[in-house]
Amino acid sequence: MKILKIIKIGGNIIDNEDALSSFLDTFAAIESPKILIHGGGKLATQLANQLGLEVKMIDGRRITDKATLDLITMVYAGKINKNIVAQLQSRNCNAIGFSGADGNTIVSKKRPVKTVDFGFVGDVEKVNTEILQVLLEHKLTPVFCALTHDKKGQLLNTNADTIASELAIGFADQYQTELYYCFEKNGVLSDVNDEDSVIKQITTQTYQRLIDDNIIADGMLPKLNNCIHAIEKNVHKVCIGKSEMLYDAAANFTTITK
Amino acid sequence: MKILKIIKIGGNIIDNEDALSSFLDTFAAIESPKILIHGGGKLATQLANQLGLEVKMIDGRRITDKATLDLITMVYAGKINKNIVAQLQSRNCNAIGFSGADGNTIVSKKRPVKTVDFGFVGDVEKVNTEILQVLLEHKLTPVFCALTHDKKGQLLNTNADTIASELAIGFADQYQTELYYCFEKNGVLSDVNDEDSVIKQITTQTYQRLIDDNIIADGMLPKLNNCIHAIEKNVHKVCIGKSEMLYDAAANFTTITK
Incomplete structure (x- = not known):
């Protein structure tokens, strides 16, 4: 494909x-x-x-x-x-x-x-x-x-x-x-005050735990719900971060997959 | 075609x-x-x-x-x-x-x-x-x-x-x-004050005569030059008038052809 x-x-x-x-x-x-x-x-x-x-x-x-x-x-x-x-x-x-x-x-x-x-x-x-x-x-x-x-x-x-x-x-x-x-941040952060605390990988399984553990900040929830919904509907992957992620695979950003 | x-x-x-x-x-x-x-x-x-x-x-x-x-x-x-x-x-x-x-x-x-x-x-x-x-x-x-x-x-x-x-x-x-x-008029008018004076048909030949005889009002000239240019470049016909001309062939409007 x-x-x-x-x-x-x-x-x-x-x-x-x-x-x-x-x-x-x-x-x-x-x-x-x-x-x-x-x-x-x-x-x-x-x-x-x-x-x-x-x-x-x-x-x-x-x-x-x-x-x-x-x-x-x-x-x-x-x-x-x-x-x-x-x-x-x-x-x-x-x-x-x-x-x-x-x-x-x-x-x-x-x-x-x-x-x-x-x-x-x-x-x-x-x-x-x-x-x-x-x-x-x-x-x-x-x-x-x-x-x-x-x-x-x-x-x-x-x-x-x-x-x-x-x-x-x-x-x-x-x-x-x-x-x-x-967007303006490096990705989904585990500590909203620390730009280096990017959660590199989220899956539909780990997502629920991040919510249960109150790790994802409120402001990120609607965006992440959109992402998880997309993954559940067969979108291959969702990436969140600064636009550098588009050309630099080594950049810090969050990838969401099934 | x-x-x-x-x-x-x-x-x-x-x-x-x-x-x-x-x-x-x-x-x-x-x-x-x-x-x-x-x-x-x-x-x-x-x-x-x-x-x-x-x-x-x-x-x-x-x-x-x-x-x-x-x-x-x-x-x-x-x-x-x-x-x-x-x-x-x-x-x-x-x-x-x-x-x-x-x-x-x-x-x-x-x-x-x-x-x-x-x-x-x-x-x-x-x-x-x-x-x-x-x-x-x-x-x-x-x-x-x-x-x-x-x-x-x-x-x-x-x-x-x-x-x-x-x-x-x-x-x-x-x-x-x-x-x-x-546009807001019935077509190209031979008398700018008379909405009924529509020139029904203009060809590339008759166009020059209308200009020479000062029959076309100044304001219409740029529009008509566009039309004649289009006809010379193989556009089949150009019509000028109120939008009724789109569905009523009996309406009063001006048609320009080669």
Whole structure:
């Protein structure tokens, strides 16, 4: 089976021009088929401040009202996505930008209102890989922003980590899929204050013990749940760490396998 | 030869929610392969005002500085493009959004500085139809915003009429291409104050006479030059008028042929 690398980057790369440029050099040089997923970084908040848009939070979680969705669509699908695509093109990587609405690639459902109405936030229901598969075969590189749609005309703000894992799962029967979460730390740490305490290997078996022993910090849990879910759905491996892990096998990072 | 319809819409449709919805109904119902190109409408100017961005004009022409390009990228490629794509998806039209950077489909060159530096404005140099052709064969519908790139990492603001004609020309050897410019008037008028004075048919021969006789108004000249250029490059026909022309052959509009 051919390898497909699905790589997610977050604010620590997107918000820093030099870090982004250096990451895109690395990404463009990857020879196997690949897909990039990017979050939004601080740009959306900056623009919201410029426009005097109020950031609405309930229980510490951001609410996506209509104005915020419009803003996110402009920043994620517009400015960030198109600039990444143009920069990859200059590196001879034939990138093509996507939201989940494009080609109906990711269909989600507006999160049901229980105690909190999160607004225009979508939980992924279905990934359609057919057209992406055709593009990959033609050596194109899809670049996804963190927006999906409900197939009824509504765009929805969707967690970029989840988009990455759902895409990896969607391709798991056609490719040996490898999922990479690039973030600001060296990996999953056993001591959150010690960058050198990277847990190099996690399996579905050892994962439960790490949770039972309270070794994994709260902030890592949603990310790791995404990873374990992907592994259980036949994604070949998930790696978490700094983007150096993409080219330096000796780098410190966490690998999750079955 | 199969027919390919390439349809451009402007501000009169984009700026009006009902007009856009009604147009998208019509567009989605077109059975032949099709491509949509949209301009920007008033949204970019509105956002510029909200952000306190100065609109720079020289000799009555807008200058695209860095801040304006960012704003256009957010509005055209983000908000307008993704909302059109999502709305077409809800009408079972498998739309996929494009700037010219995506898939390296439209390469342009920053307009050289002569007397005026227009800033980040691109003149189209090359259209790459291969990947679009693959998508059309898979029944996808590309939706283009008015942005291209220089293949060196720079996005460029590009005239939407020109993008439409260059795409039509690019496909002229693979399809019987029909180019439709939807705008606020019934067509090319022989009397600019009389909506009923539509010139129904223009050919490359009669065009020169219309110019010599001063019958075509100044504002129409750039649009018509685009059309005639397309016809000379083997586009099958170009139609100019209200969007009714897309489904009502009896409607009043202008057809340009060889």
